[in-house]
Amino acid sequence: MKIDGRHFRTIWTNDAGQVEIIDQRWLPHELRIKPLPDRAAFATAIRDMWVRGAPLIGATAAWGVAVQMEHDPSDASLTETWQVLHETRPTAINLKWALDEMERLLRPLPPAERAAAARKRAAEICDEDVEANRQLGAHGLAVIREIAARKQGRVNILTHCNAGWLATVDWGTATSPIYQAAEEGIDVHVFVDETRPRNQGAQLTAWELASHGIPHALVVDNAGGHLMQHGEVDMVIVGTDRTTANGDVCNKIGTYLKALAAHDNGVPFYVALPSPTIDWTLRDGLKEIPIEERTAREVTHVQGRAPEGHITEVQISPDATGARNPAFDVTPARLVTGLITERGICAASPEGLAALFPERARG
Protein backbone atom coordinates (compact mmCIF):
# COMPACT_ATOMS: atom_id res chain seq x y z
CA MET A 1 0.00 0.00 0.00
CA LYS A 2 1.05 3.63 -0.11
CA ILE A 3 3.32 5.46 2.30
CA ASP A 4 3.32 9.18 1.56
CA GLY A 5 2.10 8.46 -1.95
CA ARG A 6 4.81 5.87 -2.70
CA HIS A 7 3.76 2.24 -3.14
CA PHE A 8 5.33 -0.27 -0.74
CA ARG A 9 5.09 -3.94 -0.05
CA THR A 10 6.27 -5.21 3.32
CA ILE A 11 9.02 -7.35 1.75
CA TRP A 12 10.76 -6.94 -1.61
CA THR A 13 14.06 -7.35 -3.47
CA ASN A 14 16.05 -4.22 -4.26
CA ASP A 15 17.87 -3.45 -7.52
CA ALA A 16 20.80 -5.56 -6.35
CA GLY A 17 18.48 -8.51 -5.69
CA GLN A 18 18.83 -8.24 -1.91
CA VAL A 19 15.75 -8.89 0.23
CA GLU A 20 14.59 -5.87 2.21
CA ILE A 21 11.78 -5.42 4.72
CA ILE A 22 10.05 -2.73 6.70
CA ASP A 23 11.28 -3.23 10.26
CA GLN A 24 7.88 -2.81 11.91
CA ARG A 25 9.22 -2.47 15.45
CA TRP A 26 9.75 1.28 14.95
CA LEU A 27 6.41 2.21 13.38
CA PRO A 28 4.49 4.48 13.58
CA HIS A 29 7.24 6.88 14.55
CA GLU A 30 10.03 5.78 12.22
CA LEU A 31 10.05 4.01 8.86
CA ARG A 32 13.15 1.81 8.95
CA ILE A 33 14.07 -0.38 6.00
CA LYS A 34 16.34 -3.35 6.75
CA PRO A 35 18.21 -5.76 4.42
CA LEU A 36 18.13 -9.45 5.32
CA PRO A 37 21.49 -10.74 4.03
CA ASP A 38 21.51 -14.27 5.45
CA ARG A 39 19.50 -17.00 7.16
CA ALA A 40 20.32 -15.74 10.64
CA ALA A 41 18.90 -12.33 9.78
CA PHE A 42 15.69 -13.90 8.50
CA ALA A 43 15.32 -15.97 11.67
CA THR A 44 15.89 -12.90 13.86
CA ALA A 45 13.45 -10.81 11.82
CA ILE A 46 10.66 -13.35 12.34
CA ARG A 47 11.45 -14.27 15.95
CA ASP A 48 11.87 -10.68 17.13
CA MET A 49 8.91 -9.42 15.11
CA TRP A 50 10.72 -7.08 12.78
CA VAL A 51 8.15 -8.62 10.43
CA ARG A 52 4.97 -10.20 11.82
CA GLY A 53 1.56 -11.31 10.69
CA ALA A 54 0.90 -14.85 9.47
CA PRO A 55 1.08 -14.31 5.68
CA LEU A 56 4.14 -12.07 5.96
CA ILE A 57 5.89 -14.55 8.25
CA GLY A 58 5.37 -17.21 5.56
CA ALA A 59 6.57 -14.98 2.75
CA THR A 60 9.65 -13.97 4.76
CA ALA A 61 10.47 -17.60 5.49
CA ALA A 62 10.22 -18.45 1.80
CA TRP A 63 12.75 -15.73 1.01
CA GLY A 64 14.90 -16.95 3.89
CA VAL A 65 15.13 -20.36 2.21
CA ALA A 66 15.90 -18.74 -1.14
CA VAL A 67 18.74 -16.64 0.28
CA GLN A 68 20.19 -19.63 2.11
CA MET A 69 20.15 -21.67 -1.13
CA GLU A 70 22.41 -18.99 -2.63
CA HIS A 71 24.85 -19.50 0.23
CA ASP A 72 24.62 -23.30 0.47
CA PRO A 73 22.15 -25.35 -1.66
CA SER A 74 23.09 -28.71 -0.13
CA ASP A 75 20.59 -31.20 1.25
CA ALA A 76 21.88 -30.60 4.77
CA SER A 77 21.49 -26.85 4.36
CA LEU A 78 17.92 -27.26 3.11
CA THR A 79 17.06 -29.48 6.06
CA GLU A 80 18.70 -27.18 8.59
CA THR A 81 17.05 -24.08 7.13
CA TRP A 82 13.59 -25.63 7.46
CA GLN A 83 14.33 -26.32 11.12
CA VAL A 84 15.97 -22.97 11.93
CA LEU A 85 13.13 -20.93 10.43
CA HIS A 86 10.33 -23.21 11.64
CA GLU A 87 11.35 -22.80 15.27
CA THR A 88 11.21 -18.98 15.17
CA ARG A 89 7.47 -18.73 16.02
CA PRO A 90 5.04 -21.61 16.66
CA THR A 91 1.51 -20.36 16.00
CA ALA A 92 1.10 -18.94 12.50
CA ILE A 93 0.64 -21.95 10.22
CA ASN A 94 1.78 -19.90 7.20
CA LEU A 95 5.35 -20.37 8.40
CA LYS A 96 5.19 -24.15 8.08
CA TRP A 97 3.08 -23.87 4.91
CA ALA A 98 5.75 -21.76 3.21
CA LEU A 99 8.65 -23.91 4.41
CA ASP A 100 6.86 -27.05 3.24
CA GLU A 101 6.21 -25.41 -0.13
CA MET A 102 9.90 -24.66 -0.55
CA GLU A 103 10.92 -28.13 0.66
CA ARG A 104 8.53 -29.82 -1.78
CA LEU A 105 9.91 -27.79 -4.66
CA LEU A 106 13.61 -27.89 -3.85
CA ARG A 107 14.30 -31.33 -2.41
CA PRO A 108 13.93 -33.16 -5.77
CA LEU A 109 16.13 -30.64 -7.60
CA PRO A 110 19.90 -30.89 -8.09
CA PRO A 111 21.52 -28.46 -5.62
CA ALA A 112 22.85 -26.36 -8.49
CA GLU A 113 19.28 -25.57 -9.56
CA ARG A 114 17.89 -24.78 -6.13
CA ALA A 115 18.80 -21.11 -5.70
CA ALA A 116 17.09 -19.93 -8.89
CA ALA A 117 14.05 -22.12 -8.29
CA ALA A 118 13.75 -20.95 -4.68
CA ARG A 119 13.97 -17.29 -5.63
CA LYS A 120 11.28 -17.76 -8.25
CA ARG A 121 8.95 -19.56 -5.84
CA ALA A 122 9.47 -17.03 -3.04
CA ALA A 123 8.51 -14.24 -5.43
CA GLU A 124 5.45 -16.24 -6.52
CA ILE A 125 4.37 -16.76 -2.90
CA CYS A 126 4.48 -13.01 -2.38
CA ASP A 127 2.46 -12.30 -5.51
CA GLU A 128 -0.05 -15.03 -4.61
CA ASP A 129 -0.52 -13.48 -1.16
CA VAL A 130 -1.19 -10.06 -2.66
CA GLU A 131 -3.76 -11.47 -5.10
CA ALA A 132 -5.47 -13.64 -2.49
CA ASN A 133 -5.83 -10.67 -0.14
CA ARG A 134 -7.18 -8.51 -2.94
CA GLN A 135 -9.73 -11.20 -3.78
CA LEU A 136 -10.81 -11.81 -0.17
CA GLY A 137 -11.15 -8.07 0.20
CA ALA A 138 -13.62 -8.00 -2.67
CA HIS A 139 -15.66 -10.75 -1.01
CA GLY A 140 -15.59 -8.95 2.34
CA LEU A 141 -16.60 -5.72 0.63
CA ALA A 142 -20.00 -7.28 -0.10
CA VAL A 143 -20.66 -7.57 3.65
CA ILE A 144 -19.79 -3.92 4.21
CA ARG A 145 -21.93 -2.86 1.23
CA GLU A 146 -24.93 -4.74 2.66
CA ILE A 147 -24.56 -3.04 6.06
CA ALA A 148 -24.15 0.37 4.42
CA ALA A 149 -27.29 -0.16 2.33
CA ARG A 150 -29.28 -1.31 5.34
CA LYS A 151 -28.10 1.54 7.59
CA GLN A 152 -28.02 4.22 4.92
CA GLY A 153 -25.12 5.61 6.88
CA ARG A 154 -21.64 5.11 8.31
CA VAL A 155 -20.47 1.54 8.83
CA ASN A 156 -18.64 1.15 12.12
CA ILE A 157 -16.14 -1.70 12.15
CA LEU A 158 -14.03 -2.95 15.04
CA THR A 159 -10.77 -4.76 14.44
CA HIS A 160 -8.20 -6.31 16.76
CA CYS A 161 -4.42 -6.30 16.39
CA ASN A 162 -2.99 -5.67 12.92
CA ALA A 163 -4.31 -7.79 10.10
CA GLY A 164 -3.46 -5.01 7.71
CA TRP A 165 -1.14 -4.76 4.76
CA LEU A 166 1.70 -4.75 7.30
CA ALA A 167 0.73 -8.29 8.33
CA THR A 168 0.87 -9.54 4.75
CA VAL A 169 2.81 -8.76 1.60
CA ASP A 170 0.11 -6.26 0.65
CA TRP A 171 -3.59 -5.34 1.07
CA GLY A 172 -3.93 -7.08 4.46
CA THR A 173 -6.67 -9.51 5.34
CA ALA A 174 -9.09 -7.83 7.76
CA THR A 175 -8.26 -4.43 6.28
CA SER A 176 -8.59 -5.41 2.62
CA PRO A 177 -12.42 -5.13 2.63
CA ILE A 178 -12.09 -1.84 4.51
CA TYR A 179 -9.66 -0.36 1.98
CA GLN A 180 -11.87 -1.50 -0.90
CA ALA A 181 -15.00 -0.11 0.77
CA ALA A 182 -13.29 3.25 1.26
CA GLU A 183 -12.11 3.24 -2.37
CA GLU A 184 -15.74 2.65 -3.42
CA GLY A 185 -16.84 5.67 -1.40
CA ILE A 186 -18.60 3.80 1.40
CA ASP A 187 -18.49 5.74 4.66
CA VAL A 188 -16.54 3.42 6.96
CA HIS A 189 -15.12 4.11 10.40
CA VAL A 190 -12.87 1.76 12.30
CA PHE A 191 -12.46 1.21 16.01
CA VAL A 192 -8.86 0.07 16.39
CA ASP A 193 -8.10 -2.05 19.43
CA GLU A 194 -4.73 -0.96 20.79
CA THR A 195 -3.90 -4.65 21.27
CA ARG A 196 -1.67 -5.03 24.26
CA PRO A 197 1.00 -6.00 24.93
CA ARG A 198 2.79 -5.07 21.70
CA ASN A 199 0.17 -2.60 20.54
CA GLN A 200 -0.01 -3.75 16.93
CA GLY A 201 -3.32 -1.91 16.69
CA ALA A 202 -2.14 1.39 18.14
CA GLN A 203 1.20 1.32 16.34
CA LEU A 204 0.44 -0.44 13.05
CA THR A 205 -3.29 -0.52 12.21
CA ALA A 206 -3.81 3.11 13.26
CA TRP A 207 -0.78 4.12 11.16
CA GLU A 208 -2.08 2.21 8.13
CA LEU A 209 -5.58 3.71 8.37
CA ALA A 210 -4.26 7.22 9.00
CA SER A 211 -1.95 6.87 5.97
CA HIS A 212 -4.99 6.00 3.85
CA GLY A 213 -7.26 8.68 5.27
CA ILE A 214 -9.70 6.17 6.71
CA PRO A 215 -11.63 7.53 9.71
CA HIS A 216 -10.73 5.59 12.81
CA ALA A 217 -10.46 5.83 16.57
CA LEU A 218 -8.03 4.05 18.85
CA VAL A 219 -9.70 2.26 21.76
CA VAL A 220 -8.35 0.31 24.69
CA ASP A 221 -8.72 -3.44 24.37
CA ASN A 222 -11.40 -3.50 27.06
CA ALA A 223 -13.71 -0.97 25.38
CA GLY A 224 -15.03 -3.17 22.59
CA GLY A 225 -17.75 -4.87 24.61
CA HIS A 226 -19.08 -1.55 25.86
CA LEU A 227 -19.17 -0.12 22.31
CA MET A 228 -21.07 -3.18 21.10
CA GLN A 229 -23.57 -2.97 23.99
CA HIS A 230 -24.33 0.59 22.91
CA GLY A 231 -24.86 -0.28 19.26
CA GLU A 232 -21.73 1.49 18.10
CA VAL A 233 -20.25 -1.49 16.24
CA ASP A 234 -21.85 -2.86 13.07
CA MET A 235 -19.33 -5.63 12.49
CA VAL A 236 -16.10 -7.03 13.81
CA ILE A 237 -13.45 -8.22 11.35
CA VAL A 238 -10.13 -9.73 12.38
CA GLY A 239 -7.31 -11.77 10.87
CA THR A 240 -6.02 -15.14 12.00
CA ASP A 241 -2.74 -16.95 12.41
CA ARG A 242 -4.21 -20.40 12.07
CA THR A 243 -7.78 -21.56 11.41
CA THR A 244 -8.64 -25.24 11.75
CA ALA A 245 -10.55 -27.42 9.29
CA ASN A 246 -13.67 -27.00 11.40
CA GLY A 247 -13.40 -23.20 11.65
CA ASP A 248 -11.80 -22.61 15.03
CA VAL A 249 -9.83 -19.36 14.76
CA CYS A 250 -6.50 -18.67 16.44
CA ASN A 251 -5.62 -15.00 16.51
CA LYS A 252 -3.97 -12.37 18.68
CA ILE A 253 -4.74 -12.58 22.39
CA GLY A 254 -8.00 -10.84 23.15
CA THR A 255 -9.77 -11.89 19.95
CA TYR A 256 -11.83 -14.50 21.82
CA LEU A 257 -13.12 -11.83 24.22
CA LYS A 258 -14.23 -9.68 21.27
CA ALA A 259 -16.02 -12.66 19.76
CA LEU A 260 -17.84 -13.30 23.03
CA ALA A 261 -18.96 -9.67 23.23
CA ALA A 262 -20.04 -9.73 19.58
CA HIS A 263 -22.03 -12.91 20.11
CA ASP A 264 -23.71 -11.48 23.20
CA ASN A 265 -24.70 -8.32 21.34
CA GLY A 266 -25.68 -9.82 17.98
CA VAL A 267 -22.77 -8.17 16.18
CA PRO A 268 -21.47 -10.13 13.15
CA PHE A 269 -17.92 -11.43 13.76
CA TYR A 270 -15.94 -12.13 10.57
CA VAL A 271 -12.48 -13.56 10.10
CA ALA A 272 -10.52 -12.75 6.94
CA LEU A 273 -7.90 -15.24 5.80
CA PRO A 274 -6.07 -16.43 2.70
CA SER A 275 -6.15 -20.21 2.44
CA PRO A 276 -2.52 -20.86 3.49
CA THR A 277 -3.73 -19.85 6.97
CA ILE A 278 -6.01 -22.87 7.15
CA ASP A 279 -4.56 -25.87 8.98
CA TRP A 280 -6.42 -28.75 7.36
CA THR A 281 -4.88 -31.26 9.78
CA LEU A 282 -6.57 -29.86 12.89
CA ARG A 283 -10.18 -30.05 14.08
CA ASP A 284 -9.94 -28.77 17.64
CA GLY A 285 -8.20 -25.42 17.83
CA LEU A 286 -8.34 -25.08 21.59
CA LYS A 287 -6.62 -28.41 22.16
CA GLU A 288 -4.30 -28.55 19.17
CA ILE A 289 -3.03 -25.10 18.18
CA PRO A 290 0.30 -24.22 19.87
CA ILE A 291 0.02 -20.85 21.59
CA GLU A 292 3.21 -18.82 21.61
CA GLU A 293 4.28 -17.58 25.04
CA ARG A 294 6.37 -14.45 24.65
CA THR A 295 8.54 -12.61 27.19
CA ALA A 296 7.23 -11.06 30.40
CA ARG A 297 8.99 -7.84 29.41
CA GLU A 298 6.49 -7.28 26.61
CA VAL A 299 3.83 -7.02 29.36
CA THR A 300 5.79 -5.14 32.03
CA HIS A 301 7.16 -2.55 29.60
CA VAL A 302 5.71 -0.45 26.82
CA GLN A 303 7.45 1.24 23.88
CA GLY A 304 6.72 4.71 22.63
CA ARG A 305 8.14 8.05 21.58
CA ALA A 306 9.65 10.20 24.30
CA PRO A 307 8.84 13.93 24.41
CA GLU A 308 12.37 14.52 23.08
CA GLY A 309 11.41 12.51 19.98
CA HIS A 310 13.41 9.32 20.40
CA ILE A 311 11.79 5.91 20.76
CA THR A 312 12.11 4.41 24.20
CA GLU A 313 10.68 1.78 26.48
CA VAL A 314 9.29 2.36 29.97
CA GLN A 315 8.42 -0.05 32.78
CA ILE A 316 4.79 0.06 33.87
CA SER A 317 4.80 -2.43 36.76
CA PRO A 318 6.83 -3.02 39.93
CA ASP A 319 10.26 -4.61 39.64
CA ALA A 320 9.08 -7.60 41.64
CA THR A 321 6.07 -8.22 39.43
CA GLY A 322 6.27 -11.10 36.95
CA ALA A 323 3.97 -11.55 33.94
CA ARG A 324 2.38 -14.16 31.71
CA ASN A 325 2.26 -13.37 28.02
CA PRO A 326 0.26 -15.82 25.87
CA ALA A 327 0.37 -14.15 22.45
CA PHE A 328 -2.74 -15.77 20.94
CA ASP A 329 -6.09 -17.28 21.84
CA VAL A 330 -8.62 -19.48 20.06
CA THR A 331 -12.13 -18.41 19.14
CA PRO A 332 -14.40 -21.44 18.74
CA ALA A 333 -16.12 -21.73 15.36
CA ARG A 334 -19.54 -21.30 17.01
CA LEU A 335 -18.69 -17.63 17.68
CA VAL A 336 -17.62 -16.90 14.08
CA THR A 337 -20.22 -15.48 11.67
CA GLY A 338 -18.20 -16.22 8.56
CA LEU A 339 -14.77 -16.85 7.10
CA ILE A 340 -13.80 -14.46 4.31
CA THR A 341 -11.37 -16.20 1.95
CA GLU A 342 -10.04 -15.56 -1.54
CA ARG A 343 -12.65 -18.00 -2.85
CA GLY A 344 -15.59 -16.40 -1.07
CA ILE A 345 -17.31 -16.31 2.31
CA CYS A 346 -18.27 -19.49 4.12
CA ALA A 347 -19.54 -20.66 7.46
CA ALA A 348 -16.88 -21.49 10.04
CA SER A 349 -17.54 -25.20 9.67
CA PRO A 350 -16.14 -28.27 7.90
CA GLU A 351 -19.04 -28.05 5.46
CA GLY A 352 -18.48 -24.37 4.81
CA LEU A 353 -14.77 -24.82 4.14
CA ALA A 354 -15.39 -27.94 2.04
CA ALA A 355 -17.76 -26.01 -0.17
CA LEU A 356 -15.03 -23.48 -0.99
CA PHE A 357 -12.12 -25.94 -0.98
CA PRO A 358 -13.55 -29.25 -2.23
CA GLU A 359 -10.10 -30.53 -3.09
CA ARG A 360 -9.30 -30.38 0.61
CA ALA A 361 -12.50 -32.08 1.67
CA ARG A 362 -11.47 -35.10 -0.37
CA GLY A 363 -8.44 -35.29 1.91
Ligand SMILES: CSC[C@H]1O[C@H](OP(=O)(O)O)[C@H](O)[C@@H]1O
Ligand atom coordinates in the same frame (compact mmCIF):
# COMPACT_ATOMS: atom_id res chain seq x y z
C1 LIG B 1 -3.13 -11.47 8.73
S1 LIG B 1 -2.40 -12.33 10.02
C2 LIG B 1 -2.36 -11.10 11.24
C3 LIG B 1 -2.29 -11.66 12.60
O1 LIG B 1 -0.94 -11.80 13.06
C4 LIG B 1 -0.82 -11.07 14.26
O2 LIG B 1 0.04 -11.67 15.17
P1 LIG B 1 1.57 -11.12 15.30
O3 LIG B 1 1.54 -9.63 15.15
O4 LIG B 1 1.99 -11.60 16.68
O5 LIG B 1 2.34 -11.82 14.19
C5 LIG B 1 -2.22 -11.03 14.81
O6 LIG B 1 -2.60 -12.27 15.36
C6 LIG B 1 -2.97 -10.73 13.55
O7 LIG B 1 -4.33 -10.91 13.60
